[in-house]
Amino acid sequence: MSEQEKLEAPVDGDWPPEPVGQVRVRLLTPTAVADLRGPTVCEVDTPEQAQAQIDKLGPDPQVGDPVANEERFVAGVRKRNVAIALLLMDQAVVSGIGNVYRAELLFRARQNPFTPGRELPEEVVRALWHDWVHLMSIGVETGQMLTMDDLSPEDLARAMASRDDRHWVYHRTGLPCRVCGTPIAMQELGGRKLYWCPVDQA
Ligand SMILES: [Zn+2]
Incomplete structure (x- = not known):
């Protein structure tokens, strides 16, 4: 613990930054900091327990065989009588989508968030997976959860600078x-x- 406390001691006035929001874990090095905010679960596991958790996770676009990942996702969604908006947040169905991407993926696909997985046509589920792979690669590239494509250079600059200009529906309650x-x-x-559009996603 003393090592951790030592690292937390500010080198100067600006480092490390104050935690913002519900920070449950902070990974801190002398030059970088990563905060985990508002996780559903946050526990300290042994390596064996950690592996058992990883084995339970659904496919991740950044890990493993792309074809097998897609098939697992499609099968996992289409057998469930649960709203697609809930399935996208179920870590056993797909890893790591989170609240921003679930809203944005469903808008981009023009899908009603409340449709049960098993009522979705197979091609729709496959398209959702492909869009997730696509958005994830943009996220890794830019470091931002950018969910709007084909932006003009001015709009792209605005989107990169401001979260409010980056999304279709996320965090836009009541806005047109x-x-x-x-x-x-x-x-x-x-x-x-x-978040969703009641007309485009009817
Ligand atoms: Zn709309």
């Missing part, structure tokens, strides 16, 4: 849909706020 102008709806689902 960027496509149809309908106010964006919001409701708690799975303990997290879900």
Whole structure:
């Protein structure tokens, strides 16, 4: 613990930055800091326990065989009588989508968030997976959860600078849909706020 405390001691006035929000874990080096905010679960495991948890996780676009990953996702979604917006947040179905990407993926696919997985056509589920792979690669490249494609250079600069200009529906309750102008709806689902357009995603 003393080592950790020593690292936490500010080298100067700016380092390390103050934690913002519900920080449950902070990984800190002399030059970098990573905060884990608001996780559903946060526990300290042995290596064996950690591996058992990893074995339970659904596919991750950045890990393993791309074809096998897609098939696991499609099968995992299409056998469940659970809303797709909940399945996308289920770590056993797919790893790491999180609240921003679930709202944005469903808008981009123009899918009703409440449709049960097993009622979704196979091609829709495959398209969701491919879009997740696509958005994830943009996220890794840019370091931002950028979910709007084909932006003009000015719009891209704005999106990179401001979260409010980066998303279709996420965090836009009551604001006009960027496509149809309908106010964006919001409701708690799975303990997290879900955003969607009631017209484009009817
Ligand atoms: Zn709309």
